[in-house]
Amino acid sequence: MILTDILKGSEYSLILFKQDNINSLEERIITKMNKKGGEDAYVTCIVRNKEVKLTPEEVVRQLYAQELIEKYGYPKERIAFEYPIYFGREAKRADIVIRDKDDFNVAYIIVEVKKPKAKDGREQLKSYTHSTGASMAVWTNGTAITYHQRKNPNYFEDIPDIPKDNQTLEDILQRPFTMDDLIKSDKLTQTGKSLKDLVTEMEDEVLANAGVDVFEEVFKLIFAKLFDEQAGATDKKYNLEFRNSGQSDIQLKEKIEKLFKKACAKWEGVFPVDAKINLTPPHLSICVSSLEGVKLFNSNLDVVDEAFEYLMSKSSKGEKGQYFTPRYVIDMCVKMLNPQPDEPIIDTAAGSSGFPVHTIFHVWKNMQLKKNEKVSHLFTAVKKGYEETEYVVNNVFAIDFDEKAVRVARTLNLIAGDGQTNVMHLNTLDYSRWTTVTKEDTWNDTYNNGFKKLKKLSTDSNFSGFDFTILMANPPFAGDVKEGQILSRYELGMKNGKTQNSVGRDILFIERNINFLKPGGRMAIVLPQGRFNNSSDKYIREFIAERCRILGVVGLHGNTFKPHTGTKTSVLLVQKWDDKLCPKTDNYPIFFATQQKEGKNNSGDKLYWLNDKSGTTTDPKLALCDMYDHPVIYHDLHNTINYRWNDAKSCNELEQITPDGIAEAFVEFAKKEQLSFFVDAPLTK
Incomplete structure (x- = not known):
């Protein structure tokens, strides 16, 4: 049995995949008689190592998982199928999740192949990433593919690809973001909002339920960002670091913590020497995404x-x-x-x-x-x-x-x-x-x-x-x-x-x-x-x-x-x-x-x-x-x-x-x- 037979009449296709991978999957197919006297195709799952029935959706999932392993270099143990995502008491299942390398309980990239229409898939992914805090999301039906970065709970940004196992999204984008770039795109002048407005929004979305001293945690973030901006003002080629550029939440927290420590070392006497950011990685990620587009330095502070x-x-x-x-x-x-x-x-x-x-x-x-x-x-x-x-x-x-x-x-x-x-x-x-x-x-x-x-x-x-x-x-x-x-x-x-x-x-x-x-x-x-x-x-x-x-x-x-x-x-x-x-x-x-x-x-x-x-x-x-x-x-x-x-x-x-x-x-x-x-x-x- 060949894969085109399985996909016939569906909205899925094989256009995106290499012929070698298609052939490899077809060679692993075994057929079984069904109750109607016809044949169903089965294959041993590349991730779960058990027999699964090859539906059109499963074909695309198996082929894309193979790409994640061979092309992107993700180890099998970081890849999960039917990953549970909770909405209150209800649990839904994401088709594929690449887990965070530092914490397998945290989703890093979510892949959706269930919804054959890009718009439907994108909305599904938005809810999944918002619930899990995943940094990136992919939608594909085998014919087309889209990649997205979750900038904040309400904003997806299209990106050209996802990073390989040994890369970050920053490596993929290779997109400099200097102080001049921040000036041009300053969120406050573009939207008419004030920093106070953004802080109150962060309170409503995150900080009120984070179990932290809101003043202290926002102060730390502003402190780190001011240090970053001053570095960018004195060195025109400096790429600003206070931004969510595709790291996992844990990686992002490590980066912002490092920036905060540098600020404390340069500007002594504001925070104790052992001060650290107490926000959880998911909470911090949302706050950074909210603040990264704001130019704090201006004519009068x-x-x-x-x-x-x-x-x-x-x-x-x-x-x-x-x-x-x-x-x-x-x-x-x-x-x-x-x-x-x-x-x-x-x-x-x-x-x-x-x-x-x-x-x-x-x-x-x-x-x-x-x-x-x-x-x-x-x-x-x-x-x-x-x-x-x-x-x-x-x-x-x-x-x-x-x-x-x-x-x-x-x-x-x-x-x-x-x-x-x-x-x-x-x-x-x-x-x-x-x-x-x-x-x-x-x-x-x-x-x-x-x-x-x-x-x-x-x-x-x-x-x-x-x-x-x-x-x-x-x-x-x-x-x-x-x-x-x-x-x-x-x-x-x-x-x-x-x-x-x-x-x-x-x-x-x-x-x-x-x-x-x-x-x-x-x-x-x-x-x-x-x-x-x-x-x-x-x-x-x-x-x-x-x-x-x-x-x-x-x-x-x-x-x-x-x-x-x-x-x-x-x-x-x-x-x-x-x-x-x-x-x-x-x-x-x-x-x-x-x-x-x-x-x-x-x-x-x-x-x-x-x-x-x-x-x-x-x-x-x-x-x-x-x-x-x-x-x-x-x-x-x-x-x-x-x-x-x-x-x-x-x-x-x-x-x-x-x-x-x-x-x-x-x-x-x-x-x-x-x-x-x-x-x-x-x-x-």
Whole structure:
């Protein structure tokens, strides 16, 4: 009996198979009489080593299994027929499964020959791979064949072939994926989704049922991916490794673990030395597939920060009244205080370290423009020169009392600072305990280098005063400080010569921050609106005015910190009195402004400028975009400038795409008032 007789009248054929293999199978056929008096063909199964009846489907299965063994080199023990796939209590059977070489209980490639139509077979395979976590799938009916990679539960990508036993899919595809490729295909700009959206999707699909700390595991993945992207930004030929390129789930976890370990070795002090990824291989595979197409590095790390804010809001961050400051508020403050390369800056309630990081960007960008260097698309990732790196190493500091926030801040500072960070886990207000805390071995291992530099800026041995030129902070509002040991060290903690029972945390931060500044130093601080107009807080305003020139007050919109809180806030800008830089006077003008364009809607969703600037939208795909293809937030705190490199002129061309805002109005005010940080020498120093 020949095989064409068996296939006659079916939708299966032998077109795909070699004649030698067809002949070999035919030679092994034995016939048996059936109940109707006809003959049925049987063969000893190449995998199961038992007699099976040759139906059209079985013919194709036997021939393809022979190919898997001879052409692709898979050992018989890795191949299973009628492999059970469970959907709740129901079990279905996959025609052929190639098992993972590291764990025979895990499916690596699933082959389906049951469904004669490609579309039906593909849908069947989707459900099978989703249930088992298999990396690849094959459909064939002997006439045609298709190969697929499971990129995520909802997405199959066609591939040209499957790998041999000694190969990976990457070997087959030989498809480079560099940082340039990632920029072109960035999922966030292509789909309009945010990293926060992807994290919430991963929570729904995987993380909520993974039995892990969601913050820690997502943090590890972002950490590893940032390391991978930075390598790709500095080496244009580097193939990004944070991607599911056809490995089994177990192989993929090994690859991502290795990447994470490299990141930990380069950027110390964020994760313990023995840290490892705790997601199971199938869970990790889905997360990697979700994140691999996202470009985390951008002009301001806003993409990463939004995701961290979401993750941390689920833990203790919001309960302490401390919320990440929107980047457009930060940029306004930075523009108004105009930090210079020789001026040390600190954030005493750092959160994710937005103020220090954006101060770095401001100083670096001015350095690049001054030297007529290109302002890179990957501004935060490209290798920096000696001058830029030295600025970060010696002049940029941050402190926070929340350990998770410090780790996020250190990560962003390590990246922005090209491998250096002076972010420390300290209680800014309780400085009397610093001496004890900083002697602990575990603390010292992580923070000692930064603390040594911080001590050099201290004006006394007990850390009550410092010589910082710039301080920017958004201290926590919620809760009062009640410890007498802390309150007794603050003038604002006392009343009528006695320690008060309790004082608002933000009130103590005002005094503490002023003490961080040297004479002539300047500060931007976010405070509750009530501190500016409550009659009971008059003593606070008098305390500030006695020590500083009040430069300006900017009222922020009530939606600024939504969805976390609707507290109305303002930014206070001051400069500490100094005989040369800011001579004390009783009569001087103050800059006042109120934000009109809200930045967020009442639900806390970001509002963007419509592409034609005719109004607003919450849909990033309809939004006006900056030079990095990121949607521009609808606000009036500062303008948005695009820097475009003109090859013909070899210079950066500046294109303003949104109107001047409050920051630009303040700059004009500062120049008119000849404030020291906006006029020429000798008063700039």
